[in-house]
Amino acid sequence: MSSAPVDVANPEPEEDDDGEMPRARITRREAVILGIFVVVAVGFLYFGLPQIAGLHETWDRIRDGDPSWISGAPLYISTSPRTQTVRL
Numbered sequence: 001m002s003s004a005p006v007d008v009a010n011p012e013p014e015e016d017d018d019g020e021m022p023r024a025r026i027t028r029r030e031a032v033i034l035g036i037f038v039v040v041a042v043g044f045l046y047f048g049l050p051q052i053a054g055l056h057e058t059w060d061r062i063r064d065g066d067p068s069w070i071s072g073a074p075l076y077i078s079t080s081p082r083t084q085t086v087r088l
Helices: 028-051 054-063 068-077 081-087
Strands: none
Touching: 028 054
16 A cells, blocks of 8 residues: 555545536647548548559559450359358
């Protein structure tokens, strides 16, 4: 045991009788920072990520692909046994 003086060993939690959820207070500065973060994140997802992932090359391959194979792929995926076990 510590020899430090303690007024109350385990204080009782304050009761909230109004039944409302506690409100989060957001300052103007926090709102501006959040807004800047969202704009930067969306900009990165829209402009940066396709460059990193090589999405332009993938779209070229899809455009040059055989339409019958491209239209048949969702049917194959939806009826494959592995997909059925994942859905369960």
